[in-house]
Amino acid sequence: MKAIGIIFVLMALAIGVVPQFTNCSAQGRAIELPGGRTIPMKCHWTAMAAPAVAVPLLIVGGLMFFSRRRETLLALSLLGAVLGVFAILLPTCLIGVCASDEMLCNIEMKPTMIFGGAVTLGAGLVGLVLIGKTRSRRFTEAAGSD
Amino acid sequence: MNLIRLALRNIAGSSFRSFMVLLCALLISSMALTTGMILFGADNSLRLAMERLGADIIVVPEGAADRIESALLLGHPTQSWMPASVVDRVAAALDVQAVSPQIYLATLSNASCCTVSDMFLIVFDPRTDFAVTPWLEKTIGGELRLGEVIGGTDVFVPAGEETIKLYGYPVALKAKMEPTGTGLDRSLFLTLDTAQEMARVSKTKAEKPLSIPQNSVSAVMVKVRPGSNPRAVALNISVHIGGVTPILSPDMFQSQRKELAGLRNGVVMALMLTLVFSILLIGLVFSMAANERRRELGVLRALGATRSFVFRVLLYEAGLLALYGGVAGTALTILAVMLFRKLIIASLGIPFLVPALPMLAALILGGLACSLLTVMLAAMLPAYRTSHEDPSIAMRE
Amino acid sequence: MIVLENVTKAYQVDKQNRVVALQEVNLEIPRGAFLVITGRSGSGKTTLLNLAAGLTRPTAGRVLFEDMDWGSLPDHRQSLLRNRKIGFVFQFPSLLPSLTALENVALPRIFDHGRARQGAYERARGLLRSLALGDKLGAYPRQLSAGQQQRLVIARALLNEPEILLADEPTSDLDEQTESEIMELFQRLHASTGITIVLVTHSTQLIRYGTHSIKMADGRILPCPPAEM
Numbered sequence: 001m002k003a004i005g006i007i008f009v010l011m012a013l014a015i016g017v018v019p020q021f022t023n024c025s026a027q028g029r030a031i032e033l034p035g036g037r038t039i040p041m042k043c044h045w046t047a048m049a050a051p052a053v054a055v056p057l058l059i060v061g062g063l064m065f066f067s068r069r070r071e072t073l074l075a076l077s078l079l080g081a082v083l084g085v086f087a088i089l090l091p092t093c094l095i096g097v098c099a100s101d102e103m104l105c106n107i108e109m110k111p112t113m114i115f116g117g118a119v120t121l122g123a124g125l126v127g128l129v130l131i132g133k134t135r136s137r138r139f140t141e142a143a144g145s146d
Numbered sequence: 147m148n149l150i151r152l153a154l155r156n157i158a159g160s161s162f163r164s165f166m167v168l169l170c171a172l173l174i175s176s177m178a179l180t181t182g183m184i185l186f187g188a189d190n191s192l193r194l195a196m197e198r199l200g201a202d203i204i205v206v207p208e209g210a211a212d213r214i215e216s217a218l219l220l221g222h223p224t225q226s227w228m229p230a231s232v233v234d235r236v237a238a239a240l241d242v243q244a245v246s247p248q249i250y251l252a253t254l255s256n257a258s259c260c261t262v263s264d265m266f267l268i269v270f271d272p273r274t275d276f277a278v279t280p281w282l283e284k285t286i287g288g289e290l291r292l293g294e295v296i297g298g299t300d301v302f303v304p305a306g307e308e309t310i311k312l313y314g315y316p317v318a319l320k321a322k323m324e325p326t327g328t329g330l331d332r333s334l335f336l337t338l339d340t341a342q343e344m345a346r347v348s349k350t351k352a353e354k355p356l357s358i359p360q361n362s363v364s365a366v367m368v369k370v371r372p373g374s375n376p377r378a379v380a381l382n383i384s385v386h387i388g389g390v391t392p393i394l395s396p397d398m399f400q401s402q403r404k405e406l407a408g409l410r411n412g413v414v415m416a417l418m419l420t421l422v423f424s425i426l427l428i429g430l431v432f433s434m435a436a437n438e439r440r441r442e443l444g445v446l447r448a449l450g451a452t453r454s455f456v457f458r459v460l461l462y463e464a465g466l467l468a469l470y471g472g473v474a475g476t477a478l479t480i481l482a483v484m485l486f487r488k489l490i491i492a493s494l495g496i497p498f499l500v501p502a503l504p505m506l507a508a509l510i511l512g513g514l515a516c517s518l519l520t521v522m523l524a525a526m527l528p529a530y531r532t533s534h535e536d537p538s539i540a541m542r543e
Numbered sequence: 544m545i546v547l548e549n550v551t552k553a554y555q556v557d558k559q560n561r562v563v564a565l566q567e568v569n570l571e572i573p574r575g576a577f578l579v580i581t582g583r584s585g586s587g588k589t590t591l592l593n594l595a596a597g598l599t600r601p602t603a604g605r606v607l608f609e610d611m612d613w614g615s616l617p618d619h620r621q622s623l624l625r626n627r628k629i630g631f632v633f634q635f636p637s638l639l640p641s642l643t644a645l646e647n648v649a650l651p652r653i654f655d656h657g658r659a660r661q662g663a664y665e666r667a668r669g670l671l672r673s674l675a676l677g678d679k680l681g682a683y684p685r686q687l688s689a690g691q692q693q694r695l696v697i698a699r700a701l702l703n704e705p706e707i708l709l710a711d712e713p714t715s716d717l718d719e720q721t722e723s724e725i726m727e728l729f730q731r732l733h734a735s736t737g738i739t740i741v742l743v744t745h746s747t748q749l750i751r752y753g754t755h756s757i758k759m760a761d762g763r764i765l766p767c768p769p770a771e772m
Binding site: 158448450452453454536539541 | 554589590596599618622623625626633641646649650653654
């Protein structure tokens with residue numbers, strides 16, 4: 001389970017950090033309105049929302065490292081999987097990124113979030129299966145003789 | 147309980163060792179598959195681009211070959227010109243069956259945020275064209291009308307609009323071509339009439355007017371007579387027509403092919419090194435594991451397991467780890483390569499399209515086989531030595 | 544049942560050093576006996592047991608199991624004999640940690656292709672119940688006490704209804720009370736089934752549980768007083 005915790009932490013860092021440097025606002029690009037005002041593009045808001053997924057995922061990953069109880073690990077795996085789904089949905093359905101394929105948000109930010117989300121989801125599901133297979137601790141560990 | 151279930155339990159019981167072997171298997175399959183996907187994908191891309199261009203020879207202005215190849219391959223627009231009279235002279239050359247001129251233009255850079263900027267415009271003459279027109283017949287059942295264009299797969303109409311504005315002139319995107327993985331995916335194909343109309347409108351409507359030099363072309367597409375030698379035709383053209391460079395289809399994109407060859411060598415070398423180090427590392431891990439488990443395996447022998455059984459258990463463990471790692475590596479690689487395709491193209495400077503399903507399936511199997519063979523090979527010697535050890539010695543502390 | 548004829552066993556420790564664990568040992572273990580072998584550490588007791596089970600080859604002499612020379616049998620035949628006819632109780636923790644109690648006990652049956660595996664779990668359950676481990680079927684070895692683990696090992700040794708049980712210091716890690724429980728278990732087993740038992744121990748206290756005893760020192764069997772063997 002430590003391995004799954006590590007995967008969660010690594011993916012959280014990717015999901016949270018990469019968008020901050022690869023959205024169009026970070027590249028100095030924005031939508032110019034007729035009056036001369038500029039407003040940020042969709043990818044900017046996706047990058048703002050990314051930490052909302054990444055930070056909980058980081059915590060979940062950290063907790064997986066130290067938890068031993070089966071029920072806790074199951075809950076953490078499930079939570080991780082759900083956060084993975086949100087990481088995929090943010091740049092695709094929920095907010096989105098720029099339409100143009102050559103924009104950095106499309107080349108780097110969106111694939112990173114989708115990849116990170118997919119790996120997180122996969123790791124969470126694997127965790128659910130593996131932990132689900134272990135028996136709950138009906139027997140307490142006996143010490144010494146019977 | 148049987149041999150496989152015992153192997154599975156043993157894997158689960160030694161999680162760190164199993165994880166290390168699984169990680170190696172993941173890396174091997176991932177690396178093998180990535181190598182195959184990129185190399186075959188690049189080949190695939192170049193082949194599709196050649197088919198899209200449809201010509202046996204492309205005659206371009208002398209000195210412009212590299213720029214034009216780069217434009218077609220990577221979508222970096224370029225403009226180069228030669229006199230229109232070259233078209234007739236090429237048509238008159240020996241064994242030339244058909245010729246068609248093309249003009250290469252570029253859109254304005256830094257266009258509005260959500261359209262493709264720096265788009266490569268390929269202007270063709272529908273009366274003589276033999277590459278795009280057949281495709282148009284098949285796809286839209288006719289010809290392009292004034293103001294209509296066809297685009298590569300990445301071209302799109304901005305959201306909320308019905309046309310693409312080029313130099314202030316609205317054009318309707320009539321159809322999109324299949325992907326090639328090259329710059330052609332970000333190109334627009336338009337007729338000469340549309341281009342000339344665009345140039346006229348741009349004088350008043352565009353930030354910077356479009357200028358198409360009179361009586362000039364950028365390239366001449368050449369189809370040779372069936373059965374003739376394209377190389378001889380190209381040589382003939384270069385000898386008799388000055389100021390031009392004929393590029394043969396098979397020789398097209400030479401610099402990219404050289405880069406690809408260089409990349410291939412480098413990547414294959416890296417793969418070989420990875421395999422060698424993995425075999426050593428996995429062999430070490432298995433030796434350590436076998437050493438730690440000598441007593442346990444000695445007990446199995448005492449309980450009635452044959453040498454062959456112990457050997458097979460250890461190999462099954464190795465094989466299962468290789469399979470898990472291989473499948474995980476394959477899944478991650480396909481996901482990553484598909485998601486980061488554009489980044490790979492931009493970083494490596496070569497076009498790349500995910501290979502078609504049959505080739506992809508073969509590459510996946512190849513990657514899995516690589517992973518399986520490497521791990522099994524590495525595990526074989528420790529497994530043999532352990533299974534053939536004197537059980538009484540194995541059980542001594 | 545088991546005969547050692549002039550058996551010597553030497554181990555090559557390194558290029559220069561050679562350890563002679565057994566020297567010209569002659570021993571006949573009759574069917575139905577409960578033989579207790581005593582001696583200090585390094586006296587050759589474990590080596591004798593391993594030779595008796597065919598787990599190692601003698602450097603000189605031969606070891607016969609039911610009139611068959613271990614050395615002349617191919618590996619698969621040896622393994623089959625060990626699986627079907629010999630039960631082993633080890634000194635060290637020998638349970639597979641990744642298997643449950645039930646799976647550990649049933650383990651020997653998976654090595655025998657000739658016999659049905661379905662019956663193994665039934666028999667294993669029965670054995671565990673008879674050894675007061677009926678409620679520990681799904682437990683892993685780490686969840687059991689030392690005494691419970693040793694009973695588990697005995698159950699495993701008895702799975703295939705062996706003709707001979709070889710026990711190497713089975714009580715060395717146990718407290719006095721548990722030790723006597725285990726020894727009484729062996730005694731009951733011997734009395735009820737007539738199984739041949741060879742038990743190796745450094746404790747002379749345990750000689751009283753057996754029908755025969757020998758003492759070993761420096762790789763030899765010490766001459767015994769007329770009353771003992």
